[in-house]
Every structure is written in structure tokens, then in C-alpha cells.
């Protein structure tokens with residue numbers, strides 16, 4: 001248990017219906033009681049666990065806010081410590097003043113994720129579940145949320161625990177073989193078990209790689225000459241008038257970014273300034289930003305206006321090597337076509353749409369699913385949300401088992417096989433959060449906001 005008591009505002013900063021100041025630690029109830037006055041004179045320190053109390057927070061005898069204080073005594077709390085949540089009216093000033101009052105009484109301002117870190121250190125949740133909490137908070141699509149909630153339920157932890165148990169059993173059987181070389185635990189018996197472990201680790205890894213896409217999302221840049229309908233397409237895909245659309249070429253001067261869910265994957269769409277020889281400084285900067293945007297994209301949607309003859313600038317863009325897959329989009333299919341022959345250039349596919357009336361937009365989304373996700377729409381059962389370092393450990397686990405299998409097939413000695421299995425076993429332990437280094441812990445909890 002921790003010595004000190006931490007406090008923070010647990011709701012988003014800004015005006016809202018309520019603002020919650022959360023305290024956790026041995027002095028949480030006493031500190032809250034020190035700033036709390038109930039109309040009937042009852043004390044939070046006498047309150048039974050999991051009860052809510054009406055009153056005011058006072059500082060220097062002045063009432064700061066009318067509040068509801070929830071008293072939750074250890075161990076059945078988020079952190080397993082004494083916790084008090086003071087529900088204020090919301091708004092920046094009042095909530096902040098309540099926080100200042102408890103800080104003045106001896107609470108320490110919590111660091112990012114410190115409440116959840118305590119929940120982990122006090123054994124209420126596994127590291128895996130702590131990560132899942134961050135994913136729940138950060139989820140950008142329904143699918144991301146579902147996968148995070150699944151993980152919070154501990155599905156990944158139990159899968160790893162099972163693998164670890166089997167690795168331990170396999171190692172134990174091998175030890176017997178090492179100690180009594182003529183006892184001859186046959187490779188025939190161990191090999192299929194190792195193969196089964198490898199198959200399961202490989203499956204988890206494949207799901208984690210799909211999950212990485214759901215978690216980190218993808219980026220798509222919409223580029224083309226001025227006036228071809230880039231902003232109109234962004235708005236159509238978003239189903240809102242986000243970007244300014246006018247018949248004037250050069251309308252969009254800065255990049256505009258929004259996230260849409262495509263097959264449950266958050267896709268950051270970047271509408272860019274039309275590419276042409278800049279006519280002024282602002283436009284030159286816009287064009288530079290367009291080039292930057294394409295560099296950080298996973299795919300480029302290259303738009304051409306098919307109601308106009310193809311311009312030399314279109315041709316240049318079609319010939320450009322963008323370094324990522326390009327989908328050529330012939331826009332304005334609602335108008336008569338005057339574009340003539342459009343060379344394919346570096347694009348891997350092409351499609352005709354009308355951004356204005358939405359014709360063929362579902363097909364465009366289908367193309368994106370095909371090109372970005374290999375045609376496979378992820379579902380909560382086919383993905384796993386893991387951090388990069390966890391994917392790394394999972395890979396190490398699988399590789400260790402794979403090497404042990406190779407060693408068995410080559411007829412190497414049992415202790416050589418065991419050595420490979422041991423590295424897989426160590427990786428499984430790290431994945432369970434046993435002996436995770438402080439730096440990894442810091443990396444995990446820094447993903448949280450203050451107050452979580």
C-alpha cells in the first residue's frame with residue numbers, strides 16, 4: 001500500500017454537467033472530511049463504505065461548491081485503497097478550487113494514470129487489464145472499444161497464462177530427460193505439444209497485428225489538382241460539411257484532418273490543398289503540407305475531375321511515385337465525361353465516383369477496405385489490442401517455441417531444446433507482467449490522462 005494520498009480531477013477539463021475530484025490513499029477520507037461540511041453535521045470519517053453524502057466543500061470557512069461525496073473504503077475500490085470522489089457542479093473554476101482545497105490539506109496531485117497504476121500495484125487488476133483500461137479510454141471506434149472491453153475481461157491474460165502453464169509442463173518433462181538421459185522422454189511426445197503451443201502463439205500474434213491497425217489507425221491523404229472535389233469527398237465520407245467547398249480553385253489552403261471508421265478501423269482522412277504551381281506564399285505552404293501529409297499516409301486517394309480534359313498537372317500527379325498505394329479516383333461522374341484517356345500511372349486501382357451526389361461511394365469504401373485491410377473487416381474475435389512491446393514479447397515467445405521445435409526435429413540435445421523453450425517461458429512471464437521493468441510501467445501509465 002502507498003503512504004501518500006493522491007488527488008486529481010477525473011473528468012475532462014472544461015465546462016460540463018459534473019466535475020469529479022478523486023482522492024485515493026490512506027488519508028483520502030480524512031482529507032476529504034477536512035474540506036466537507038454536511039448540513040446535518042455528519043462526518044465522512046464515520047461514513048460506512050460505498051455511501052454518498054450531500055454537503056459543501058469549504059475553504060477558509062467559505063463555501064466553494066455544493067457537492068456529493070462518495071466514500072469508498074478499501075479494499076473494494078478502484079485502487080484497493082480508500083477512495084473518495086467529490087462530485088462538483090462542473091466548470092473549471094469550481095472543480096479546480098475543490099482540488100486545490102484537498103491539495104492544501106495534504107493530498108498530492110496524481111500523475112498520469114496513477115490511480116490505475118495503484119490498482120495494478122495493489123493487485124486489483126493485471127497489467128494487461130490496466131492496458132485495456134487505456135484502450136477503453138482511447139478507443140476511436142466501436143470495434144476498438146469492444147476489443148478493449150474484451151481485454152479488460154482478462155481474455156488475453158488467461159490465454160497467456162495457459163500458454164505459460166504448458167511451457168512449464170513441457171520444460172519439466174524435458175528436465176527429466178536432461179537429468180536421466182536414458183529415461184528417453186521421446187521427442188515424439190513433446191514435439192506435437194510444442195507445435196500446438198506455437199500455433200496458438202502464432203494465432204495470438206496474427207490477431208495482435210490486426211489489432212495494431214484498429215488501435216493505431218490508418219491515414220489516407222486525398223490529393224489532386226485544385227477544384228477536382230477533394231473537400232467534397234472528405235465531407236461525403238464524413239457525412240458532414242467539415243471542409244469548405246467552393247467553385248474557386250485553391251479553396252483549401254491548409255490540411256484538414258478527420259477520423260472516420262472504415263470497417264471498424266479508425267482512418268484519418270487528410271484533405272489537402274490542391275496541387276499546382278503556387279500563386280502566393282500561403283498556397284506554397286499549403287502545397288508543402290500536402291506533400292508532408294502524403295508522406296505520413298498509408299494510402300493516397302488521387303482525385304481527377306473527369307468532367308474536364310486531363311491537364312498536364314493531372315498527368316504529373318498520376319506519374320508521381322507516392323511511396324504508398326495509390327487509388328485513382330475519377331470524380332464528378334454525374335457530369336458528362338471530357339477527360340479522355342486517363343493513364344494508369346502508379347495507381348493500383350481506379351474507380352469512378354460522384355463526391356457530390358454520393359454515387360459509387362460504397363464501392364470506394366470497399367476499395368479502401370480491400371487495399372488497407374486486405375479485404376478483411378476485423379471483428380472483436382479476430383483482433384487483439386496490444387502495445388508494441390507486448391507484440392514484441394509475443395513474437396519472442398513464438399520464436400522461442402519455433403526454435404525449440406527446429407532443435408527437436410534436428411535431434412539436438414534436450415538441454416538445447418530446453419534453452420529455447422526457456423526463452424519463450426521468460427517472454428510469457430514478461431507478458432503476464434511479472435517483473436516488468438519500471439520503464440515499461442512508466443510507458444504504460446503515461447498513456448493515461450491525469451485523474452485515471
Ligand SMILES: Nc1nc2c(ncn2[C@@H]2O[C@H](COP(=O)(O)OP(=O)(O)OP(=O)(O)O)[C@@H](O)[C@H]2O)c(=O)[nH]1
Nearest residue numbers: 226227228229230231232250251252274332355356
Ligand atoms: N458536379 C459535381 N461537382 C462536384 C463534384 N465534386 C465536387 N464538385 C464541385 O467542384 C467544386 C470544387 O469542389 P471542392 O471540393 O472544393 O474541390 P477541391 O478539390 O477541394 O478544391 P481545392 O480546395 O481548391 O483544391 C465545387 O463547386 C464542388 O461543388 C461532383 O462529384 N460532381
Ligand SMILES: [Mg+2]
Nearest residue numbers: 230231251252
Ligand atoms: Mg478543397
